[in-house]
Amino acid sequence: MVAMKGSLATQKEWRKGPWIGEEDKLLCEYVSLHGEGRWSSVAKLTGLNRSGKSCRLRWVNYLRPGLKKAQLTPREEEMIIELHAILGNKWSTIAKYLPGRTDNEIKNYWRTHSGKRERSKHNKKLQRPKVKNVLKQLKQKQQHEQQPQEYDIKSSMSHEETENETKSFHTQNNNQQEILEMGFMYPTTIEHQYTVPSMHDGFSSTWQDTLADDGSWFSLWDFDEPQGFSDYVDQFGKCAMPNQTSFGAGGDYSMQNHVKTSCFVDTYDSLFYGKDMFV
């Protein structure tokens, strides 16, 4: 109950600072009895001298069941970097992709490590692996695994369409977030998408190096090179199936409206496991 606005006389002085065991206990009891929500009632019903806001924060970030207390795994760290490149500082959205992790935790991680990454980026810039090499390996792998029912998106589009879309790609960065959000709407769960091994045989070193490079897959694809991009379209198209509205980490293609949106890290995964999921 935050007191009536503007009235200092009635303003309640909430306790601040670190929580003690007894407070945690009271809060847990409250949630077990009343469920999450109605945080402003906590103080009234439990005697806990904490604001609703503080209670919610404590519960969400520390007491809630299912939270992972362990350090972030390398894969989780990768995901944070990947997702941040798409979503920016949308910590709560990023957290949705990492079960058991909180937005606060992710935010803290990012802040702590962003400086490191910047330095690393600067130091390694000249060692960046070339997109073409990555794509070459990908092509080889796909040729090896090619299946008869594969459907080639690119061949279903006119040359002009492809050309235009390639040109317009650079103006479509805003779509990345939409696409990622779209991912929730389609049958592939983000968990599947991210738990599918991204380090495939013969590919892992390239991929990891690229990711470690600067944490951004945009550099990986090197969109300044039109050829690199059309290679990508080739590769990605071959993984797609007709009648599939979207796929991948939020999908890079919409089969219905032929809008190419973006190429991002998870596309890599899609290229490999797309077949398993849709064929």
Place this chain on the structure above:
DNA sequence: AAAGCTGACAACCGCAAGATC
């Protein structure tokens, strides 16, 4: 041993959006 630095984590603050009165 002490001071300074750094990383990790917890918590607070202001703001905005949605819900309720």
Place this chain on the structure above:
DNA sequence: GGATCTTGCGGTTGTCAGCTT
């Protein structure tokens, strides 16, 4: 329809432990 309340989010700050100088 407007005022107020509640909730959630992102930015920021404070604290502490471990490491370095």
